Amino acid sequence: MRKPRTRTLLLTLLGTAILGAVLHAAWPFLFYPRQTLSFSFPAQPITAEGTVAKAGIAERDITPPIGMPKFGYSAWARDADGFRTRLKARAFYLSGPGQTPLAIVQLDLGSGSLVLRHRVAELVMERTDVPAHALTLLVTHSHSGPGQYLGSDFYNVFGSNKPGFDPALFEFLSQRIADAVIDAYESRREARFAVGQSDLFGVTRNRSMAAWANNFPDQDQSTADPMQAVNPTMTLLRIDQRQGDHFEPAGALSLYSIHGTAIPPFTRPYHADVWHWISEELERQFAGNHSRFIHGVAQATHADNNPAWQEDLRGDLEAERIGKALGSHAIRLFHSLEPRLSPTLTTAIASRQLDLLDDIEGGRFELCERAIAGASVAGAANGDEVFPVSYLPFLAENWPRRFFTDNCQGVKQWMLSKLQLLLPAERFPHQALFQIVRINQLVLVPLPWEITLESGNRIRQAVAATLPEGPDWQVEISSLANGYFGYAVTPEEYALQYYEGGHTLYGPHTLDFLIQQSVRLSRDLQQQGNIDQIPRQQTFSLLSRQYFPEMLTAPGPRRWVNAPTHYQGNATTGPYWSLELSAEAANRMALDHPLLAIHCHDHVITDDSAELQLLHLRDTEKETGRYEVRWYPGTQPPSRPCRFAVDTGERQPLFSAPVP
Incomplete structure (x- = not known):
C-alpha cells in the first residue's frame, strides 16, 4: 500500500513544482506595468x-x-x-x-x-x-x-x-x-x-x-x-x-x-x-x-x-x-x-x-515563425551545471525529441511544453x-x-x-x-540539443537565415554603398520594474573603521589586505566614479585596476553603509609605506592606517 501513496506524493510534489514554476514565470507578465520606448x-x-x-x-x-x-x-x-x-x-x-x-x-x-x-x-x-x-x-x-x-x-x-x-x-x-x-x-x-x-x-x-x-x-572524433x-x-x-x-x-x-x-x-x-x-x-x-x-x-x-x-x-x-x-x-x-x-x-x-515575425524580403530560409525556448536551457551549459536540474530527463544535454518532430522546431524539447505558446511571440526578441x-x-x-x-x-x-x-x-x-x-x-549541432541548440530560439535553420541575410547585406553594400534601412520611427513596449536607486548622492561622511589586516584568501582569490569602510548607504553610492586607491611612496594604485575590491556588508538604520575594501597586491611586493585611500569629495582623500 505504500507504493501508491509514495507515487501519489511524488506526483503531487512534481505537479506543485511545475505549477510554482509556471506562476513564477507568469507573474511579471500578469502584474508588471509596461514602459513604452519611442x-x-x-x-x-x-x-x-x-x-x-x-x-x-x-x-x-x-x-x-x-x-x-x-x-x-x-x-x-x-x-x-x-x-x-x-x-x-x-x-x-x-x-x-x-x-x-x-x-x-x-x-x-x-x-x-x-x-x-x-x-x-x-x-x-x-x-x-x-x-x-x-x-x-x-x-x-x-x-x-x-x-x-x-x-x-x-x-x-x-x-x-x-x-x-x-x-x-x-x-x-x-x-x-x-x-x-x-x-x-x-x-x-x-x-x-x-x-x-x-x-x-x-x-x-x-x-x-x-x-x-x-x-x-565522417571523421574519427575519438581523439578530438x-x-x-x-x-x-x-x-x-x-x-x-x-x-x-x-x-x-x-x-x-x-x-x-x-x-x-x-x-x-x-x-x-x-x-x-x-x-x-x-x-x-x-x-x-x-x-x-x-x-x-x-x-x-x-x-x-x-x-x-x-x-x-x-x-x-x-x-x-x-x-x-x-x-x-x-x-x-x-x-x-x-x-x-x-x-x-x-x-x-x-x-x-x-x-x-528586420522583424522576424513579418514576411522578410529575400526569404526566411525555414526560419521558424516564432521563438520557442528548449528545455535544455534550464539544464545550463557544460561547466555551469546545477544539481539536480542539469541532469534531469528532457533538461539534460543530448535529449532531443524522438517523436512529433514534424513542427518547425524539429527535435527541440519545449520548455513547459505547449504552455510556452501562452507567451505571445512579440514578447520574445524579434527585431x-x-x-x-x-x-x-x-x-x-x-x-x-x-x-x-x-x-x-x-x-x-x-x-x-x-x-x-x-x-x-x-x-x-x-x-x-x-x-x-x-x-x-x-543544423547538425541542433540535432543533439545541447544547451546551445536548445537556446537557438528560431529553430534548426537559424544559421541558414543568418548566412543568407549577411551575404545579401554584404552584396548590397558593395553595389549600393552605405545602406541605412533602420525604420525612422520605432516603439517598444517592455514590462518594467525599477531596481536602480532613486537618488545617488555626493560622497557622504566616510571613515575607516579599523586597520588593514592580511588574509591568505583561497586558491581562487589569492592573498589580500582588508579593512572596513563606513560610508553612505548602498542605495546612495555611485560606483561609476573613482572611489578607492592605494597610495605608496612612489606610486598610486587606483580602483581602475583589479587590485582593489569593494564589497557591501550591510546598511544601518542611520542610512550608513558598512563595506569591506580589499587590496590584492600584484606579483611585485608593494613598496612601503602604503595606505588605503577613499574619495571624500574634498581635495584630499581619507587615508587609513599604513599597511604593516
Whole structure:
C-alpha cells in the first residue's frame, strides 16, 4: 500500500513544482506595468569633411550601483554587492574623407540591446556627425554585469535573477555610453591605421564537443581535442593619433572568441571577467603617452568556446591568468602591425533591421515563425551545471525529441511544453539588426546571436565569398552585437540539443537565415554603398520594474573603521589586505566614479585596476553603509609605506592606517 501513496506524493510534489514554476514565470507578465520606448531617426546623410583620416577614442565607466540584478546566469545569478573590476564603455570614432563617420563601442556587458543601441544613437546624433545607422555596440558577454536593459520581455524576465526592464538603469547606461562616443568624436585627430590577425590556442576549450563533432560525421572524433575545437584568432585594429609632429599609439579594438564565464555563477560583485586583464595588459604598455591609451576587446564567435580554467580553480585568479595570456598576445599582435600603419582609411557600413515575425524580403530560409525556448536551457551549459536540474530527463544535454518532430522546431524539447505558446511571440526578441562594417581590409559582421565555432566559420566563408578580389580581406563575426536572440548553431549541432541548440530560439535553420541575410547585406553594400534601412520611427513596449536607486548622492561622511589586516584568501582569490569602510548607504553610492586607491611612496594604485575590491556588508538604520575594501597586491611586493585611500569629495582623500 505504500507504493501508491509514495507515487501519489511524488506526483503531487512534481505537479506543485511545475505549477510554482509556471506562476513564477507568469507573474511579471500578469502584474508588471509596461514602459513604452519611442525612437526617432531623421534621415541624416553625412560624409566627413577634410582631406585626412581621423580617429577619436574615449572611455566611460558604466559600473551601476550596488543591488542590481545581474545578467547571464539567469536564476543562478545574485544581486551585485560591489565590484571586483569596473565595467567600461570604450568608444572608437572613425572618419575618412568623403565617407560616412562610424562609431563602434565596446561594452563590458553581458549582451547587446537593440533599444540601448537606438537610444545611444539618438543621443549621439545630437552632438556628433555619426548618423543613427552608423553606430555599433559590441559586448564582452561578461556574466557578472547588470541585466534589465534588453529589448525583449523574454530576456529582461528570464535572463537575470530578477525580472523586468529597468528604465533608470537603461538611461544611466545610455547616457554614459553616448558620452563616450561624444568624447571620442571631440577628441578626433589625424590618425593612422593597421589591421591584423594572429592565433592563440591554450586559453579556450570547446564545451560541447559531441555537438561540434556532429558537424563532421565522417571523421574519427575519438581523439578530438576540446582545446583545438576553438576559434583561436584574435583580430586587432590598431590606431595611432597625431601628437604634434609625430604619431603615437592611441588605442586598439580587438575581438576574440571566449565566453565571459571564468567568474562562476552565484558570485556577487560586478566583474568584467577575463576582458579586464586583456584590456589592461596592452593599456599598461603605453601608460606614459600624452593621452591615455585605450584597448577595447569584444566577442567573436564564442558560443561553444569556454575559458580553459583549471579544474576547481575557476574564479578571479584563473580569469586573471587567462586574461593576461590573451593580453600578452594582443601586445605582440599590436606591435607587429607597426610596419603596416597607413594614413588611408576606407570605411563603409550597411544596417538593416528586420522583424522576424513579418514576411522578410529575400526569404526566411525555414526560419521558424516564432521563438520557442528548449528545455535544455534550464539544464545550463557544460561547466555551469546545477544539481539536480542539469541532469534531469528532457533538461539534460543530448535529449532531443524522438517523436512529433514534424513542427518547425524539429527535435527541440519545449520548455513547459505547449504552455510556452501562452507567451505571445512579440514578447520574445524579434527585431534584429544586421550590419556589415568595413574598416580598410577588415570586414566586421556584428550579429545579435551567440555564434558557435562552426556557425561562425560558415558565415565567415559565405561573406568572404561576396568580397571583390584585391585586399587581403579579414572577415570577423561579432556575437551579441546590438541585441540578443540567444544562440545560433548549425543544423547538425541542433540535432543533439545541447544547451546551445536548445537556446537557438528560431529553430534548426537559424544559421541558414543568418548566412543568407549577411551575404545579401554584404552584396548590397558593395553595389549600393552605405545602406541605412533602420525604420525612422520605432516603439517598444517592455514590462518594467525599477531596481536602480532613486537618488545617488555626493560622497557622504566616510571613515575607516579599523586597520588593514592580511588574509591568505583561497586558491581562487589569492592573498589580500582588508579593512572596513563606513560610508553612505548602498542605495546612495555611485560606483561609476573613482572611489578607492592605494597610495605608496612612489606610486598610486587606483580602483581602475583589479587590485582593489569593494564589497557591501550591510546598511544601518542611520542610512550608513558598512563595506569591506580589499587590496590584492600584484606579483611585485608593494613598496612601503602604503595606505588605503577613499574619495571624500574634498581635495584630499581619507587615508587609513599604513599597511604593516
